[in-house]
Amino acid sequence: MADPACAIAIDDLPDGLIVTDRFGRVLAVNRAAARLTGVDREAALGRDINDVFPFRDHDGREWWKCLDPDSGLCTRTRVPERPLHLPGGQELHVAARLVRERGGEVQRVTITLRDGGARARLERSRADLVSTVAHELRSPLTSVKGFTATLLAKWDRFTEQQKLVMLETVNNDADRVTRLITELLDVSRIESGRLEIHKQVVDLPARTRRIIAGRVAAGESEDRFRLNVATDLPETWLDQDKVDQILGNLVENAVRHGSGTVSIDIESVGWGVAVSVRDQGEGIEPELAPRVFRQFWRGNSRRRGGTGLGLFIVKGLVEAHGGTITVQRAPEGGAEFRFTVPTGTPDFA
Template sequence: MIAIDELPDGLIVADRFGLVLAVNRAACRLTGVRRERAVGADMSEIFPFRDHDGREWWKSLDPDAGLRTRTRVPERPLHLPGGQELHVAARLVREPERGGDVRRVTITLRDGGARTRLERSRADLVSTVAHELRSPLTSVKGFTATLLAKWSRFTDEQKRVMLETVNNDADRVTRLITELLDVSRIESGRLEVRRQVVDLPARARRIVEGRIAAGEPADRFVLGARHELPEMWLDQDKIDQILGNLVENAVRHGRGTVTIDIESVGWGVAVSVRDQGEGVPPELAPRVFRQFWRGNSRRRGGTGLGLFIVKGLVEAHGGTITVQRAPEGGAEFRFTVPTGTPDFA
């Protein structure tokens, strides 16, 4: 029983007559039926799955019917009497394996709500990518076609402006593709952290200097490092990405001074990025790090993936990140990463 309890999906094992032989913990959680009540009971009574037309799933399954080569029943959405939707599939275990009688039926259950949310998330991703790619690609196509067709009609200055626009739009597409690759690596658990000694105040200073070079006033930023900081082994590129995204978020969606505080805490180093804008309402705080969250501000742009990626990068370092109201108003994003040495094994 311990082995099947470790499975993430629900599992029910029944004999050919519908007598329940085993149920794992996930199946009990998904159906609300206790194991003691399920084992030894009849499938139709204890797990009365029905399709959208109200037909009883187990009776329509009829293990003894159909071709003797039948071993699998495709997954389909079914409902329990309370209205809960589950995705249910089955495998017919025959002895002998080829053409024998059905001895057992193994039934797998998956949360229909989770599957629907996943499919909606994927649809949102496709829609977002299509929308974000259309604008820069249309611009690139338009300017390159115009230049190719009417090159001699434009002055050098006009050509330079159009080529700069094409270059900026190409950068925008590259950033989008990078974000999508990051999302894919985070969701699949394939995000690699290449650790080295990183000077966090120096990296934050570099991010601020880049914003100032891009035209932001120098007095908009305040950078402070409290106490002596321990040696930090981090992925420098990913730390730059985290800091850059949080500062960009504060500049674009906040107001007033952007403050970056770095301090030593009990188990690592904490970095806070604060602005003086409208902030994030407490009831919305749990949603901030989800994919496609953009809040209610009309000034928000981008794909809505940035903070999701930041959270994934922080957690890949073994850290945590939160958002709350800053003391001066506005939003305060605070992430903490642990101290320690890299594992070279």
């Protein structure tokens, strides 16, 4: 493309872009399109699209001939996305737009390309999410339905203690459903970039002590937790609810999947504050570390660990604060999760 600024602009696009004239002569190809198709974009310029990008549908028909820019109504501009193939076998999802002059005549055609493999992975991920949600909801809802139906039908046959046990079970299962829905909403906000952060001064050691106190109240031994806090911590402006969610998830993960003492270290690292949560369990193999923060990762399959969305959400919450999170083997064995959040002032809140 003649204008260097235009060339830079189309190269910044995440999707592949090909521009042709009305006859199919290639006018521009961006970097993403060259990567997806394997075609040298300099060699493609000025050539017929069928010679350099011979897209075919699943029945082997030539896409450009089916497109036929000069056919149809003069108001036709949008060509829906379709899965197409190149001779090499790779699948791409291809859409087009017909750019017309005022008289209705096609001036040029802009063609967008998306990786078919990436689309298939996204669809599988969504299918996994639906399957996971259905599975996780089935058990508590079945329990709630069963106990409420039994109580309504046979209320007078049960003692007060039996009724209390059943109602407590219903309440706990309702909490499970609420937690699952909250996780799904968090995943949706993280993936769509709509996660809102409301900052205030947060005392990280105090929030950590609160999380530990909650675990102890739930039945864990107080001796199982060890909190180490540096003396020179700077002021941190964070979203308190989301910090509680991060800390609570990491501590619960260490308790559920680890063993021995759970250590939490809080220290200053120059540009921010780092929090490390370590256990003394089996740990995570180095080759598995990149998978830990993916959706549906559960680690040890012998231990049921909920939906497998917790660490994915933790990573999203940390990054929404401008921080980072890593996982590695702890010095005493087990896993060590370490997240760092930046310090700030009211100006950045």
